[in-house]
Amino acid sequence: MPRPEPDPCPCGGQDRRGTVLPYTECCGRYLDHFTQTPAPDAESLMRSRYTAFVRERADYLLATWHPSHRPDRLDFEPGVRWLGLEVRGHVERDSDHAEVEFVARQRNRSGAATRIAERSRFVREKGEGDLLRWYYLDGMMR
Structure with missing residues (x-):
């Protein structure tokens, strides 16, 4: 019997050969083991937050939002389907501050596609x- 293919990570993270990593080897380790395994850098956190939006994991999104900017609650738009993530840049300002530029694509339940560039x-x-x-912390829409 053929072995089932692993669940690909929604963030599209890839190994050195360009193969999309399984969820458990990519963002899953941060989402499913938050208390023991923090994301090692800002890009990994951003990718895992995208995956949390795909999987509607408000617990993870709120836990990784800085308390100074964190909303009281987070609601997901019904019927949204996330279509992909493109990381366009990652800049470390210093050892404790970084910026990540990305584009995320989604389709709402009526079928309209939108891009979120931030x-x-x-x-x-x-x-x-x-x-x-x-x-x-926060983001500036592009």
Whole structure:
């Protein structure tokens, strides 16, 4: 019996050969093991947050949003289908501040496709369990 293909990560993260990584080897390790495994850099956090939107994981999105900008709650638009993510740039401003520029594509339930282009700001500081963690601060739509 053929072995089932692993569930590809929604963020589109790839290995050195250009093969899309399985969810468990990519963003899954951060979403499913948040307390023990923080994202190692701002781009990984941004990719995992995209995956959390795809999987409607408000718990992860709120936990990785910096408290100074975190909303009280997060609701997902019914019927939205995420179509892909393109990371266009990742700049570390210093060891604790970074920016990630990306484009995410989605289709709403009526079939209209939209693009979200943003330059997001991230900060790294001590978080849960006294681990250094990256947090999403805010973003500027492009």
